Amino acid sequence: MNFFQIIDQLAAVDPDVLDRFDSRRAVFSSLGSVAKRSALAATPLFLGALFQKAYAGTTSTPVDVLNYALTLELLEADFYRLFLAAGTLPNATATAAITQIKKHEDAHVALLTRTIQAAGGTPVTGTATTGIRFKPSAFPSTYAGQLRVAQLLEDTGVRAYKGRAAELVGTTLLTTALQIHSVEARHAAHIRLMRGQLPWVNSADDLATDPTYTSGVTGTTSTQVTTAGGAFGIPAYSTASPAESSTVIGTVPLTTGITTAPAVYSAADAAAAFDQVLQPAEVVDASRAGGLLA
Amino acid sequence: MSDTLQPLHTPIKRRSFFQYAGATAGATALALAGCSKDSDPAAIVPVSSISLGTGDVGMLNYAYALEQLEAAFYAQVVKTPAADFLSGELAYFTQIATHEAIHRDFLKTAISGAGGSLLPTLTPIFTSINFSSRASVLNAAKTFEDLGVAAYNGAGVLLKSQTYLTIAGQIVSVEARHAALIRDLLSPGSFADDNQVDATGLDKQMTPTDVIAAAQPFITEKLDASSVGK
Numbered sequence: 001m002n003f004f005q006i007i008d009q010l011a012a013v014d015p016d017v018l019d020r021f022d023s024r025r026a027v028f029s030s031l032g033s034v035a036k037r038s039a040l041a042a043t044p045l046f047l048g049a050l051f052q053k054a055y056a057g058t059t060s061t062p063v064d065v066l067n068y069a070l071t072l073e074l075l076e077a078d079f080y081r082l083f084l085a086a087g088t089l090p091n092a093t094a095t096a097a098i099t100q101i102k103k104h105e106d107a108h109v110a111l112l113t114r115t116i117q118a119a120g121g122t123p124v125t126g127t128a129t130t131g132i133r134f135k136p137s138a139f140p141s142t143y144a145g146q147l148r149v150a151q152l153l154e155d156t157g158v159r160a161y162k163g164r165a166a167e168l169v170g171t172t173l174l175t176t177a178l179q180i181h182s183v184e185a186r187h188a189a190h191i192r193l194m195r196g197q198l199p200w201v202n203s204a205d206d207l208a209t210d211p212t213y214t215s216g217v218t219g220t221t222s223t224q225v226t227t228a229g230g231a232f233g234i235p236a237y238s239t240a241s242p243a244e245s246s247t248v249i250g251t252v253p254l255t256t257g258i259t260t261a262p263a264v265y266s267a268a269d270a271a272a273a274f275d276q277v278l279q280p281a282e283v284v285d286a287s288r289a290g291g292l293l294a
Numbered sequence: 295m296s297d298t299l300q301p302l303h304t305p306i307k308r309r310s311f312f313q314y315a316g317a318t319a320g321a322t323a324l325a326l327a328g329c330s331k332d333s334d335p336a337a338i339v340p341v342s343s344i345s346l347g348t349g350d351v352g353m354l355n356y357a358y359a360l361e362q363l364e365a366a367f368y369a370q371v372v373k374t375p376a377a378d379f380l381s382g383e384l385a386y387f388t389q390i391a392t393h394e395a396i397h398r399d400f401l402k403t404a405i406s407g408a409g410g411s412l413l414p415t416l417t418p419i420f421t422s423i424n425f426s427s428r429a430s431v432l433n434a435a436k437t438f439e440d441l442g443v444a445a446y447n448g449a450g451v452l453l454k455s456q457t458y459l460t461i462a463g464q465i466v467s468v469e470a471r472h473a474a475l476i477r478d479l480l481s482p483g484s485f486a487d488d489n490q491v492d493a494t495g496l497d498k499q500m501t502p503t504d505v506i507a508a509a510q511p512f513i514t515e516k517l518d519a520s521s522v523g524k
Contacts, residue, residue, distance in 0.1 A: 100486065103495075104486065104495040107493065162460065162463040165459055165460065165463050169453070169454070169459055174451050175499055176496065178450045179497045179499055180495065180497075181466070182469075183491050184467075185466075185474070186471070186491075189478075190486070193485075199472075200389075200472075249461060250457060254396055258402070258403045265395075269392045270396060272468070273468060274396075274465060274468060276464065
């Protein structure tokens with residue numbers, strides 16, 4: 001595969017192709033160093049990512065990414081506030097777990113707010129009664145229902161952080177985002193255990209067909225998300241993200257492509273071994289977290 | 295995409311040759327530096343150490359080393375389960391063992407597919423773990439899982455490829471789920487306790503050299519992560 005030839009061919013039909021990359025120099029210097037080391041440019045994975053980004057039409061900034069994360073954290077924090085206030089927690093152990101999780105979500109809200117301000121941006125906001133908060137009418141009345149929503153929120157958060165981490169490549173914000181991401185995954189695992197589920201996403205899950213674990217959008221999409229607590233940009237939505245049941249990572253089929261028969265992995269194990277991303281348009285869709293915003 | 299192994303003793307490609315030539319030259323330079331009176335002896339890389347490589351392929355080999363270690367550990371746990379495992383625990387370990395084996399084999403395929411030099415199969419040292427003891431197995435699992443999470447969290451910023459970053463994210467959240475489960479089995483409710491998640495709500499992150507230093511007692515081959523991501 002000849003990268004420069006592809007660029008030339010693209011330029012023939014799209015004169016702006018080079019402007020679609022971050023900057024001409026950045027792309028070629030990045031590619032050059034990578035190519036020297038490992039010939040990554042020869043792999044479809046690498047080119048796919050490069051063009052996916054170039055043509056995604058994203059105008060989002062790191063502050064947009066952080067405000068998106070802050071929106072989800074405000075939603076989670078307010079949900080756990082309602083959970084603790086509902087009086088449904090059956091014992092001290094459950095109360096301690098939900099209290100610990102809420103403490104983390106509150107800390108994430110504070111950290112992201114400070115970080116956005118430090119970057120010169122305007123953080124989105126929310127309180128119990130204004131701005132970004134959990135829709136009261138969507139709050140379940142039973143403990144089982146509340147735990148179910150907690151699982152969906154946490155697993156959505158895990159997919160959401162993964163879905164935008166790539167936009168933070170080369171910034172120091174990436175490490176912070178990853179450190180939040182793995183905390184959300186720990187929360188998701190524990191909530192799942194509280195519900196008697198396996199701690200990882202799996203096909204035997206009672207919620208396996210919930211939109212949180214599939215993909216796609218139900219409504220129209222936009223590159224601007226407007227909430228009661230502020231607005232932020234998101235990348236243009238293209239095609240649906242892989243569902244959590246997917247067994248293909250990059251271009252590699254896990255069930256048949258990484259071992260030789262008969263030592264193959266089951267689709268169930270392959271799907272559980274990797275979590276999947278959700279794009280922002282999918283997360284803020286009414287079928288997922290967007291439908292839980294007040 | 296080929297999943298052909300590239301053992302070190304087979305004829306190496308020109309590209310691979312230069313990678314190894316570079317690593318050897320670096321090691322030689324450090325060894326020579328060691329002759330200087332003013333040098334720091336700790337900076338000397340033993341000539342017998344295996345460099346994980348540079349750039350994104352170095353990152354993939356780094357992850358491959360950790361996944362090899364985890365997969366080997368859980369394979370042993372499943373092969374010789376502790377007699378005092380509680381009901382359901384062996385089933386958890388069986389699934390985790392498969393997840394880690396899938397991570398290992400995926401990374402092996404990805405490294406070969408990217409044209410990189412593949413780290414050889416490592417020889418684990420598990421003499422400090424008593425596989426017949428539930429507590430010993432769970433404590434070792436906690437060490438490996440929390441280390442894995444910190445490793446991927448710290449590695450992200452060193453990756454240049456967005457595709458690899460996303461894949462690393464797809465693995466690390468599963469590792470974090472494992473870590474949470476193991477912690478809850480050891481001490482219910484400790485899935486994300488205050489010794490793991492700090493006051494700002496952040497999980498741990500570690501550099502490749504710190505992670506490999508922590509993992510080295512469990513690996514026979516001496517690994518050098520000093521050029522990973524560079």
